[in-house]
Amino acid sequence: MxxxxxxxxxxxxxxxxxxxxxxxxxxxxxxxxxxxxxxxxxxxxxxxxxxxxxxxxxxxxxxxxxxxxxxxxxxxxxxxxxxxxxxxxxxxxxxxxxxxxxxxSSLQMAFSRLALPWHGARLASFHGRVPQAAELAYQEGALLGLLTDRVNNSRTISAQLIALGWPPDAELHICSRLSYEDEAIVHTTLGEASSAPEISHGVLVVKA
Structure with missing residues (x-):
């Protein structure tokens, strides 16, 4: 049984x-x-x-x-x-x-830390996979919530989104170690993050 x-x-x-x-x-x-x-x-x-x-x-x-x-x-x-x-x-x-x-979920936690409603967000995971381009496509007012890993991190994903047509000045919030004492949230842009040291294993929230 x-x-x-x-x-x-x-x-x-x-x-x-x-x-x-x-x-x-x-x-x-x-x-x-x-x-x-x-x-x-x-x-x-x-x-x-x-x-x-x-x-x-x-x-x-x-x-x-x-x-x-x-x-x-x-x-x-x-x-x-x-x-x-x-x-x-x-x-x-x-x-x-x-x-x-x-x-x-860590995605829920990230949006709550930003006091940002996520009912209109597109969610995707780069954790051990790469989303289809259509999942990441730029639209005016678009909002993305993305899981990252060591390879697909704040730097590489930012560069990929810019290549897909996202403006370099789009808001980017890099959320790591969510719920722990050493939790960190970096508020930046895609352009700045694409050339900054990478931050991995967290959540990216991108707002057009």
Whole structure:
């Protein structure tokens, strides 16, 4: 008999931004799956754990074995609905097995820090991928929220947007380490950022 897989969003980083429902599921889990930082923050003695690294197939095999006997809680950063392990879980397990608890995404956090409504924003991820040009196209009044990584960072993405027709004086807000004590937000422009030292692993908010 298969038990449920609870996919719990753990927010942008700091434990204060984990929803009570997610925290309760994590604390009561017999089997807990997550990244090394998440397990360090939330796992406790008595729980069986599996660290998510590069081998996703190994993680899925572990979950498949464990749900024969007990519920499994899978922690994912941000919100599970936006570029997380949820895609792989949906391909591998039946939908009635999955229970998803939403989390605060780093994109939500970035827009909130700027007191900027994001209902009209286009969202895209450069985290391990490159969006299509149409996702990034310039329009007057356009608003972008972008996830970055080490390769696709504040400098390279700014240059790419300028090449796609964005004006160099477009507003750029570089948000890093959101929710942590060393959180930093740099207010600049695409033109300035395209020649400045890169800032990686964060959120870019671009406003035309």
């Amino acid at each position: 298969e038990h449920q897989i609870i996919v719990a969003g753990i927010g942008p980083g700091h434990p204060d931004f984990v929803l009570p429902a997610a925290r309760a599921a994590i604390e009561s889990a017999q089997v807990l799956v997550g990244g090394s930082r998440a397990l360090e923050d939330f796992a406790h003695s008595g729980q069986e754990t599996m660290t998510i690294r590069g081998d996703i197939d190994a993680v899925l095999s572990f979950i498949k074995e464990k749900i024969q006997k007990t519920q499994v809680v899978v922690m994912v950063s941000g919100d599970p609905g936006y570029y997380s392990l949820l895609d792989a879980l949906r391909r591998e397990f039946s939908l009635h097995t999955l229970v998803v608890i939403p989390g605060v």
